[in-house]
Amino acid sequence: MTRQMTGAKMVVQALKDQGVDVVFGYPGGAVLPIYDEIFLQNDIRHVLVRHEQGAVHAAEGYARSTGKPGVVLVTSGPGATNAVTGLTDALLDSIPIVVLTGQVPTFMIGSDAFQEADTVGITRSCTKHNWLVKDTDKLAGTIHEGFHVAKSGRPGPVLIDIPKDVQFASGKYVEPQKIEISHYQPQIKGDMAEIEELVEAIENAKKPIFYTGGGVINSGPAASQLLRELADATGFPVTSTLMGLGAYPASGKGWLGMLGMHGLYEANMAMHDCDLMINVGARFDDRITGRIDAFSPKSKKAHIDIDPSSINKVIRVDIPIVGDVGHVLEDVLKVWKSRGRKTNREALQAWWKQIDGWKAIDCLKFKQEGQTIKPQYALQRLEELTKGMDRYVCTEVGQHQMWAAQYLGFEDPNRWMTSGGLGTMGYGLPASVGIQMAHPDALVINVAGEASWLMNMQEMGTAVQFRLPVKQFILNNERLGMVRQWQELLHGERYSQSWSEALPDFVKLAEAFGCKGICVSDPADLDDAIMEMLEYDGPVIFDCLVEKHENCFPMIPSGEPHNKMLLGEASTKDAIGSSGAVLV
Amino acid sequence: MAALHIKKGSTKHSAYNLRPTFSDKKERHTLAVIVDNEPGVLARVIGLFSGRGYNIESLTVAEVDHLGHYSRITIVTEGTPQVIEQIKAQLGRIVPVHDVHDLTVEGATVERELALVKVRGDGEKRVEALRLADIFRANAVDSTLESFVFEITGTPEKIDAFAELMRPLGLIEVARTGVAALSRGA
Numbered sequence: 001m002t003r004q005m006t007g008a009k010m011v012v013q014a015l016k017d018q019g020v021d022v023v024f025g026y027p028g029g030a031v032l033p034i035y036d037e038i039f040l041q042n043d044i045r046h047v048l049v050r051h052e053q054g055a056v057h058a059a060e061g062y063a064r065s066t067g068k069p070g071v072v073l074v075t076s077g078p079g080a081t082n083a084v085t086g087l088t089d090a091l092l093d094s095i096p097i098v099v100l101t102g103q104v105p106t107f108m109i110g111s112d113a114f115q116e117a118d119t120v121g122i123t124r125s126c127t128k129h130n131w132l133v134k135d136t137d138k139l140a141g142t143i144h145e146g147f148h149v150a151k152s153g154r155p156g157p158v159l160i161d162i163p164k165d166v167q168f169a170s171g172k173y174v175e176p177q178k179i180e181i182s183h184y185q186p187q188i189k190g191d192m193a194e195i196e197e198l199v200e201a202i203e204n205a206k207k208p209i210f211y212t213g214g215g216v217i218n219s220g221p222a223a224s225q226l227l228r229e230l231a232d233a234t235g236f237p238v239t240s241t242l243m244g245l246g247a248y249p250a251s252g253k254g255w256l257g258m259l260g261m262h263g264l265y266e267a268n269m270a271m272h273d274c275d276l277m278i279n280v281g282a283r284f285d286d287r288i289t290g291r292i293d294a295f296s297p298k299s300k301k302a303h304i305d306i307d308p309s310s311i312n313k314v315i316r317v318d319i320p321i322v323g324d325v326g327h328v329l330e331d332v333l334k335v336w337k338s339r340g341r342k343t344n345r346e347a348l349q350a351w352w353k354q355i356d357g358w359k360a361i362d363c364l365k366f367k368q369e370g371q372t373i374k375p376q377y378a379l380q381r382l383e384e385l386t387k388g389m390d391r392y393v394c395t396e397v398g399q400h401q402m403w404a405a406q407y408l409g410f411e412d413p414n415r416w417m418t419s420g421g422l423g424t425m426g427y428g429l430p431a432s433v434g435i436q437m438a439h440p441d442a443l444v445i446n447v448a449g450e451a452s453w454l455m456n457m458q459e460m461g462t463a464v465q466f467r468l469p470v471k472q473f474i475l476n477n478e479r480l481g482m483v484r485q486w487q488e489l490l491h492g493e494r495y496s497q498s499w500s501e502a503l504p505d506f507v508k509l510a511e512a513f514g515c516k517g518i519c520v521s522d523p524a525d526l527d528d529a530i531m532e533m534l535e536y537d538g539p540v541i542f543d544c545l546v547e548k549h550e551n552c553f554p555m556i557p558s559g560e561p562h563n564k565m566l567l568g569e570a571s572t573k574d575a576i577g578s579s580g581a582v583l584v
Numbered sequence: 585m586a587a588l589h590i591k592k593g594s595t596k597h598s599a600y601n602l603r604p605t606f607s608d609k610k611e612r613h614t615l616a617v618i619v620d621n622e623p624g625v626l627a628r629v630i631g632l633f634s635g636r637g638y639n640i641e642s643l644t645v646a647e648v649d650h651l652g653h654y655s656r657i658t659i660v661t662e663g664t665p666q667v668i669e670q671i672k673a674q675l676g677r678i679v680p681v682h683d684v685h686d687l688t689v690e691g692a693t694v695e696r697e698l699a700l701v702k703v704r705g706d707g708e709k710r711v712e713a714l715r716l717a718d719i720f721r722a723n724a725v726d727s728t729l730e731s732f733v734f735e736i737t738g739t740p741e742k743i744d745a746f747a748e749l750m751r752p753l754g755l756i757e758v759a760r761t762g763v764a765a766l767s768r769g770a
Contacts, residue, residue, distance in 0.1 A: 120624060125631055129679040132623065149679055184679050309673035312666065 002174075007136040007167040008033035011100065014143040016043050017176050020071050022062065022437050023047070024055040028075025029115060030102025033167040035073075047437060047466055050458035052079050054430035056086020056157075057456070059097045061434030064417040065392055067220060069096040069150045070434060076102045077115030080161075081122065085424060087157045088126040092421025093243060094218055096155035098146050099127075105165035106134050119161045128156030134163065136171030144176045153186030154307040155218055186306060190323030190331060198278070198302045198319050199335045205276035206347035207299075207354075208236045211259065211288075214243030214420070215281020215305060215325050217413045223326035224413040227280060228252065230333050234343050237355060239267035241282050242405055243420045250409030256355070260288045261556050262402040265363035265565055268554070270355055271296050272562035279303040281325045284314040285421070286583075294561030304328045363554045363567055364406055373523050375400065375475045375546040379407040379447070382473060385530050390442045392435045394418060396428040396452030399481035399552045404447040426455030429472060433459055436468040443471070443534065450476040450503060450543075460513045463539040471533050472541045477548045478503060485551045490581050506543035513541075521545040558583035612641070612662045613688040614695060614765045615672065620680040621647045621655040628678050629657055638663060638671050642697075642740070644762035654682070660740075660763050685767075692768040698761045699743045704731040705754030713753045720746045731756075 005013065011034050015023065022045045027035045038046050049055040052074045059070025074083055080101040090097050104113040120132045129149050133139050139162065146158045202208065210231055216223050224247045231238045231254045238248045239259040248255060257264035259271055271277065277299045282288070284303075289295045295315060302319035303311050311320040321328055336342075368377040393408060394417035395401040401418055410416050417435060419427040432446040446453075453474055463470050483498040510517025516536050520529035520543070533540045555566045559580025619625045626645055633640050642660040647653065661671060668686070675684045687693045701722070703713045706729075713732060717724065722736035731754075736746055740763060747758050 121627070124624065124628060125635055130624075153677075183682060307673075307677060309670065309677055311673070313670055313673075316666075 002172045004170050005173050006033065006037075006170050007139050007162065008037045010136070010140050010171065010173050011143065011162070011167070012037040012041060012044065013173055014140050014176075015071060018144070018147050019068070020044055023071045023073050024049055024058040024062070024434065025073030026052050026055060026075065026079060028079050028102065030076035030104060030164050031073060031079075031100075031162075031167075033164065034100070034102070034162075045437075046073075047433070047462065049430065049433070050461050051456065052082035053085050053426065054433070054456050054459040054462065056083050056090065056097065056099065057424075057427050057430035058434030058437070058459075058462075059099075060086065060090050060093075060095045060427075061394055061417050061431030062438045063090075063095050063097055063434075064217075064431075065414050065435045066438045067414060069098050069147060069155075072097060072099040074099070074101055075115065076104055076119065077117045079115075080117055080119040083159075084123060084126055085422075087123055087159065089419055089422040089424045089427065090157035091126050091128065093419065094155050094214060095157065096150040097157045098143075098150050099157060099159045100143075101159060101161050102167070103132065103161045103163040106163045107165070109163065119159070123159045126157070127159045130159040130161065132161040132163075133166055136166050136169040139166060139171060140174045141179045144174070144179045145182055147176075148182050149184055152184065154215075187322055188306070188324040188327050190304065190321040190328035192331065194319055194321045195328065195331050195335055198321065198332060199339060201276050201300055201302065201319065202234060202236075202278075202332075202336060203339070203342040204344060205236075206344055207270075207274045207351045208234075208276040208278065208348075209256075209270050209274040210236055210238040210248075210254075210278050210280060211240075211271065211282055212238060212244045212247050212280045213241040213282025216244055216247035217281075219281065219306075219325035221413060223281075223324075223329060224248070226326060226329035226333060230329055230336075233333075233341065234336075235345075235348055235352075236278075236343075237270055237352070239263070239271065241285065241288060241420070242418060244282060245405060245416045246410035246413045249411040251411060258405050260285075261290070261558075262406065262552055262554065263556075264406070265361050265554050265567065266355055266358035268556065268562040268565055269358045273354070274299045277301045279305075279317070280329070281305060283310045286314075289314060290556045291559055291561045296562070361567070363565075368523060371522060372547045373521065373526060373544060375403055375477070375550055376407060377523065378473075378475055378526060378544050378546060379403050381526050382445070382447075382530060383408050385527065386443060386445070386534065390439075391415065392417070392439060392442055392444045394428045394431040394435060394444070394446050396446070396448040396455075397423045397425045398449045398452055399477075399485065399550075400447055400449045400452075400475045402482075402552045403475075408447075425452035427452075429453060429456050429470075430459045430462075432470040432472070433462050433466075433468055436463070436470050437466070444469075445471045445473050448472055448474045449481060450474050450478065450506075451480050451500065454504075457509075460510075460515065460539065460541070464514045467538070469536075469538050469540075472539070473533070474506065474541065474543050475546050476503070476506070476543050477546050477550070479548055481550075482552070484549075488551070489557070506541050510541040513539075515539040515541065517541045517543065519543040519545070607665050610662050610664055611668060611688070612660065613668050613686055614693065614763065615659045615661065615675070616685040616687055616765060617657040617659065617675055617681060618683040618685075619655050619657060619678075620682070621653040622680055625655070625680050626657070628680070629659075629675065632674055632678065633661075633671075636670075636674065638667065642762040644764050658763055658765050687765050687767055690767050693765050694768055695739055695763050695765040696737055697740050697743055697763050698735065698737045699747070700725070700759045701734045701736060701747060701750055701755065702731060702757040703734065703750050703754045704756050706730055709753045713750060716746070716749050716753075722746065
């Protein structure tokens with residue numbers, strides 16, 4: 001039986017059939033019929049954001065913390081263009097989201113109509129795929145295909161542009177089970193010959209390391225479980241990119257901490273010196289590799305990735321395995337076990353001894369002294385006071401983001417949401433809204449810098465309206481800290497435009513939004529203030545005034561390899577060469 | 585701390601130019617890409633090349649299966665082996681792309697291009713143009729008392745050679761289709 005219904009009704013029906021329970025959006029002329037259908041039902045909750053960029057980041061937070069696609073509904077023209085930053089962010093971090101945009105009616109497309117924009121043209125390069133639906137009969141099928149494309153293979157954002165006359169017109173609704181099977185079916189199982197080669201390398205490695213990334217988390221909780229099993233059974237050390245934190249637990253015995261530009265000394269040194277690098281769902285990003293020609297020069301490299309274009313893109317690998325991380329790790333474990341669970345134990349012991357030597361440097365040490373809170377101290381206390389809780393953390397972008405990655409520990413996947421690839425300031429607050437929508441009873445903390453936070457602070461209104469008790473943990477140094485740090489290291493301490501002389505009073509701002517504001521500046525008061533934040537049943541803006549000129553270390557200066565890390569202020573002089581200075 | 589002196593000209597390096605060069609030698613490859621003939625698919629393919637800084641030397645596209653709505657895009661491109669591999673992988677992950685064939689590595693191929701060449705002249709030059717056209721097996725598809733339009737089919741090199749010979753004889757305009765290519769044998 002085929003069901004006839006209007007395009008607008010079809011949108012809501014298709015979302016229900018896809019298991020969607022919450023949509024983040026903002027109404028406008030070209031989506032009014034869909035908003036009318038949303039009004040007439042109770043299955044899907046709609047979260048009214050304050051800016052369309054916020055809707056997309058909220059959907060990202062929702063998706064990253066649940067593993068399900070996030071859904072966004074916005075209007076044509078400015079609604080769609082405001083979504084572009086979020087789409088690009090989701091594309092670079094491989095986050096599955098489905099964005100539905102309204103469009104002017106088909107007969108007005110191309111006439112420069114009111115609120116018309118070439119949405120599919122503008123978003124073609126910042127989506128995994130997008131569609132303009134010109135026929136109501138094809139609408140339901142396109143939405144189902146959209147969900148399929150967003151979720152399968154390397155996940156990513158998709159956009160479906162729906163003209164207003166298509167929403168009003170009546171057409172055939174097709175259930176998800178009945179649509180034609182999409183030809184888009186990325187390879188999931190890895191090649192067995194390559195897997196055997198990897199197992200053999202595992203058996204013989206003297207200095208192995210797992211270098212894991214966001215792909216482990218995207219592959220689902222089973223992949224994280226398999227990674228833990230394999231890492232613990234082999235006794236190999238594990239490091240992770242910013243995007244992959246939580247896949248292997250911070251309390252695990254193989255854990256070395258994050259690697260990369262602001263990664264831990266032991267992680268980067270181990271990457272540089274290893275003889276077998278097993279890249280699991282990471283993509284050799286430039287924040288990770290540093291100088292390419294000096295990247296881990298002595299190692300054999302294996303790379304597990306579901307996206308064939310990631311392999312050999314930046315770093316030439318010896319054992320390329322195209323497939324889903326979960327499936328490949330399962331096969332690796334199976335083969336490794338069947339061959340007798342062999343590793344080179346003696347060499348591994350020596351390797352760990354070397355690693356322990358690097359660990360002894362204690363690269364994250366800092367001294368909390370005097371009357372000013374060090375940002376590292378604030379995060380250390382936050383970690384201490386929230387460690388055992390049902391906790392989700394997201395961040396904005398900058399120094400605070402790196403400190404959060406260094407000083408907070410993540411025991412499970414999907415607990416850490418941050419803008420990695422695009423580095424979008426303003427991501428964290430709306431993301432926290434999306435996370436809290438998905439996990440109403442959990443503790444959701446957005447670790448923020450004051451400058452990033454101000455970029456999307458309007459979303460505090462959303463948090464208050466929907467009674468989302470998100471905790472905005474702002475490390476306020478009245479500076480664009482990371483910009484300031486680079487200006488200090490690279491531009492002769494000429495701090496061009498990297499501070500703000502007119503910051504709001506965050507406590508008053510909280511009151512104005514109708515939530516709680518807490519300001520703390522004395523290290524002695526910090527614990528009490530954090531407890532007050534945690535115990536308050538509602539959204540909190542926590543203004544933590546911190547040391548203004550603290551730099552984020554360790555740091556691999558741009559243009560340098562992993563073993564040329566800067567560990568503190570003393571080592572920064574002339575650390576960055578002229579060829580490194582042009583890199584970002 | 586002293587300001588950093590960036591050497592003159594060093595800004596031509598960018599953060600995105602960090603590729604290791606596996607082999608510096610550029611190769612010319614002919615790719616056949618089978619795609620769903622849907623709106624925007626050509627823009628996706630071209631956008632990939634411009635967005636990631638790859639070259640297109642020639643591009644031909646037409647629907648080749650009217651029932652299945654498949655189009656065949658033939659692209660001639662140039663790059664180091666590593667860039668060529670990236671181009672193929674990047675093309676392969678575009679959703680409406682069904683298949684990417686690298687005809688250059690898949691064996692012997694037939695490559696043909698069609699061109700229309702307009703030549704204006706009189707007297708001996710006009711006769712010479714006709715004689716050369718005959719040698720190149722080009723047909724005159726339009727003629728007036730002072731001009732010809734020749735239709736010529738062949739490899740891009742043959743068309744280049746023909747156009748070059750026509751230049752002193754009064755070449756006015758050339759329209760070329762770009763390369764169509766198929767692998768030899770079954």
